[in-house]
Amino acid sequence: MPELKHLYLDYNGLTRTIPPRIWSxxxxxxxIVSNNKLTGDVVVDGFAAMSLTIIDVASNVLSGVIREVFGHLENLTDLLL
Incomplete structure (x- = not known):
């Protein structure tokens, strides 16, 4: 899905981790993947999604550190953790 611009998967009861390929x-x-049951770290190895303006992963069961790469997103206006 190289042309994908908006991914809304909130309130779907999703489990497991955020697929690492999303960040590519x-x-x-x-x-927007808020209000699910996602677990694990917000993996950003191989991060290429530099056009992100909104990241909403709130209301899940995620753990780990906030990655430094988020600070390099020049267009980011909303970061909901």
Whole structure:
């Protein structure tokens, strides 16, 4: 899905981790996966989604550190953890 810009998967009862390949979508602008049951770390190895304006991963069961790469997102206006 190289042309994907907006991914809304909130309130779906999703479990497991956020698939690492999501972070490689270069044109992704909005990632909203809040209010699920996602676990684990917010993995950003191989991060290429530099067009992100909104990241909403709130109300899950995620753990780990906030990655430094989020500070390099020049267009990011909303980061909900």
């Amino acid at each position: 979508l270069r044109k992704l602008q909005k990632l």
